[in-house]
Amino acid sequence: MASLAAWLYGCVLLCAVARASHTPLSPNPPRPPAGIGKEQFDALVEAIGAAVVRKLDARQAKGTTAPPAAPAEAREDELEGRVSEFVARSREALAAFPELARRLIALLYLVREAGAGRSLSAFLAV
Numbered sequence: 001m002a003s004l005a006a007w008l009y010g011c012v013l014l015c016a017v018a019r020a021s022h023t024p025l026s027p028n029p030p031r032p033p034a035g036i037g038k039e040q041f042d043a044l045v046e047a048i049g050a051a052v053v054r055k056l057d058a059r060q061a062k063g064t065t066a067p068p069a070a071p072a073e074a075r076e077d078e079l080e081g082r083v084s085e086f087v088a089r090s091r092e093a094l095a096a097f098p099e100l101a102r103r104l105i106a107l108l109y110l111v112r113e114a115g116a117g118r119s120l121s122a123f124l125a126v
Contacts, residue, residue: 006104007094013107 032041094100 006101006108009108010100010104 032038036044
């Protein structure tokens with residue numbers, strides 16, 4: 001039971017670190033690169049957009065369209081297969097690290113010592 005709790009704490013810790021390191025996207029539009037004026041940048045964006053539209057129109061005229069989407073049942077079966085494969089591979093990965101649970105538990109004790117007796121959530125909130 002302690003190893004499960006340590007594993008869960010480790011997952012929560014990894015998620016917290018991943019979330020903290022994520023930088024949100026800027027709501028401002030991109031700035032033109034150095035040496036290009038705003039008008040040139042806007043013209044470049046328009047030219048690229050027009051080229052993409054022409055290319056898509058040419059593909060559609062040739063009759064090369066994307067294959068039809070798979071039925072929902074096939075996608076669900078594929079998803080189930082991928083999830084079961086992931087679970088099987090994760091078990092193998094965890095078995096390759098027999099000392100992982102012990103180290104995660106030791107990490108929790110280090111957090112408590114460094115946090116002056118605070119819990120893990122209080123330590124991460126600071």
